[in-house]
Amino acid sequence: MPHSAKPPALNPRRNLAGEVLLALRAEIISGHLQPGDALAEPVLAKQFGSSRAPVREALIELEREGLVQFELTGRTKVRTLTEQDFDEIRDARVALESMAARRASATWAPEDSTCLEQNIARQAKASTLAELSRLDVEFHEYVMRLAANTRLLTLWQSIRWQFEMCLASTHRLQQTLACRPHQITVSSHRHLLTALASGKPEVAAQKMALHIESSMEWSPSEISTADHLTGLATETHRR
Amino acid sequence: MPHSAKPPALNPRRNLAGEVLLALRAEIISGHLQPGDALAEPVLAKQFGSSRAPVREALIELEREGLVQFELTGRTKVRTLTEQDFDEIRDARVALESMAARRASATWAPEDSTCLEQNIARQAKASTLAELSRLDVEFHEYVMRLAANTRLLTLWQSIRWQFEMCLASTHRLQQTLACRPHQITVSSHRHLLTALASGKPEVAAQKMALHIESSMEWSPSEISTADHLTGLATETHRR
DNA sequence: GAGATCTAAAGTGTCGACACTTCGAGTCAA
DNA sequence: TTGACTCGAAGTGTCGACACTTTAGATCTC
Numbered sequence: 001m002p003h004s005a006k007p008p009a010l011n012p013r014r015n016l017a018g019e020v021l022l023a024l025r026a027e028i029i030s031g032h033l034q035p036g037d038a039l040a041e042p043v044l045a046k047q048f049g050s051s052r053a054p055v056r057e058a059l060i061e062l063e064r065e066g067l068v069q070f071e072l073t074g075r076t077k078v079r080t081l082t083e084q085d086f087d088e089i090r091d092a093r094v095a096l097e098s099m100a101a102r103r104a105s106a107t108w109a110p111e112d113s114t115c116l117e118q119n120i121a122r123q124a125k126a127s128t129l130a131e132l133s134r135l136d137v138e139f140h141e142y143v144m145r146l147a148a149n150t151r152l153l154t155l156w157q158s159i160r161w162q163f164e165m166c167l168a169s170t171h172r173l174q175q176t177l178a179c180r181p182h183q184i185t186v187s188s189h190r191h192l193l194t195a196l197a198s199g200k201p202e203v204a205a206q207k208m209a210l211h212i213e214s215s216m217e218w219s220p221s222e223i224s225t226a227d228h229l230t231g232l233a234t235e236t237h238r239r
Numbered sequence: 240m241p242h243s244a245k246p247p248a249l250n251p252r253r254n255l256a257g258e259v260l261l262a263l264r265a266e267i268i269s270g271h272l273q274p275g276d277a278l279a280e281p282v283l284a285k286q287f288g289s290s291r292a293p294v295r296e297a298l299i300e301l302e303r304e305g306l307v308q309f310e311l312t313g314r315t316k317v318r319t320l321t322e323q324d325f326d327e328i329r330d331a332r333v334a335l336e337s338m339a340a341r342r343a344s345a346t347w348a349p350e351d352s353t354c355l356e357q358n359i360a361r362q363a364k365a366s367t368l369a370e371l372s373r374l375d376v377e378f379h380e381y382v383m384r385l386a387a388n389t390r391l392l393t394l395w396q397s398i399r400w401q402f403e404m405c406l407a408s409t410h411r412l413q414q415t416l417a418c419r420p421h422q423i424t425v426s427s428h429r430h431l432l433t434a435l436a437s438g439k440p441e442v443a444a445q446k447m448a449l450h451i452e453s454s455m456e457w458s459p460s461e462i463s464t465a466d467h468l469t470g471l472a473t474e475t476h477r478r
Numbered sequence: 479g480a481g482a483t484c485t486a487a488a489g490t491g492t493c494g495a496c497a498c499t500t501c502g503a504g505t506c507a508a
Numbered sequence: 509t510t511g512a513c514t515c516g517a518a519g520t521g522t523c524g525a526c527a528c529t530t531t532a533g534a535t536c537t538c
């Protein structure tokens with residue numbers, strides 16, 4: 001999906017830390033690094049063939065993104081997401097994305113609908129749950145960019161990776177419960193798109209909130225990155 | 240004002256970088272460091288009697304808080320806030336704080352009203368506009384903490400310093416236009432508190448949005464940290 | 479065998495150094 | 509006078525080193 005006109009480039013610093021960040025984030029999201037795993041600076045530095053400085057910078061960013069946790073002892077671990085974290089992320093998303101939907105719908109253009117329809121079409125054909133999650137996040141990022149508010153976008157981006165982990169977990173849970181995640185996701189986004197394109201900001205905002213509430217209604221008792229790989233499901237279910 | 244039960248301690252790392260961060264932030268907020276001023280790591284390191292590492296860490300955090308800007312050349316400057324930034328911050332606040340008000344009002348306790356009433360009483364007696372701004376921010380931080388959502392709180396804290404700069408600028412503009420900033424602020428927060436304590440989450444959320452919209456209605460053409468000190472006013476006024 | 483104690487290994491916080499890049503005052507040519 | 513050029517000065521990105529702290533296995537005691 002092509003992105004909105006506005007390029008991000010919020011932090012123009014281009015350095016080794018950025019590459020380490022990307023690599024570490026990918027390993028956490030993919031589940032290669034699991035919750036609780038230790039992230040020692042010297043070990044990672046050797047692994048990436050760099051010194052500790054860029055690694056340290058990347059870890060600080062990952063902590064801000066909520067994927068990593070600094071212990072009181074100073075050590076760093078991959079963070080474990082609990083059900084409460086799941087709820088918190090849902091509320092934060094509702095807050096940020098409802099406002100974004102409100103602003104985006106005020107300046108909605110036909111090509112925006114085209115872009116998002118293409119995204120939904122690809123959702124329907126997604127071959128893996130990971131791909132479905134990625135497309136889902138991309139849909140929402142597009143709306144966030146349309147809002148043309150760098151603050152809102154930056155805030156959203158700082159929770160987007162936690163959000164992506166939650167999403168994958170939700171999709172997987174839906175599948176084990178014999179709901180069709182593709183079908184649910186596609187249908188939900190189609191309804192949302194109608195509201196976004198309606199030209200009614202308040203309707204768009206409200207529908208976005210409902211969309212997020214419903215899409216994150218299925219909350220596993222613990223969101224583990226390992227779920228991505230193992231396919232094991234926790235049977236717990238809220239409400 | 241006593242803070243809510245929950246301590247923050249989101250990042251338990253206690254190091255020199257934290258002290259440098261506090262000092263630099265204070266200098267920017269106070270206007271001692273002005274927009275556009277260069278922030279060179281070796282210069283600051285010598286100033287703080289430290290090496291560059293802690294300074295670098297602090298600058299990265301300040302960039303995340305929006306008080307500092309990394310140029311494409313790699314240099315670092317104190318950021319200039321424009322009218323568009325002002326609008327962005329207002330929308331971001333409405334998004335985050337409306338949700339916080341919704342959640343906070345659901346678990347409202349009498350002592351919360353007492354705390355905030357004390358804050359309002361101090362607003363009325365604030366001797367300087369800077370103190371009025373500080374109390375205003377404290378009021379809103381209290382509500383954010385009551386929401387008991389660390390994501391929401393963290394996101395809010397990452398824009399709170401920009402917000403404080405905007406607020407001070409607004410108050411000053413109100414004063415030059417012969418509106419009484421104390422009176423406006425006190426009255427507005429009193430109405431908001433009533434809504435928060437009403438036990439109706441949706442009313443609380445809506446009133447919070449209206450409160451923020453009205454409190455940030457007066458937008459100077461450029462929000463300069465220098466305003467704090469010089470007292471010079473830009474006469475531009477939106478709407 | 480269980481618990482307390484010791485100790486080497488490993489980790490963080492901080493530092494100064496070096497290479498490369500960017501800036502800006504001074505110089506030179508038109 | 510103005511514009512391009514030069515070349516130190518200053519700044520960033522990165523590195524390896526050291527001191528102090530925490531960890532975890534080994535040892536000792538009861």
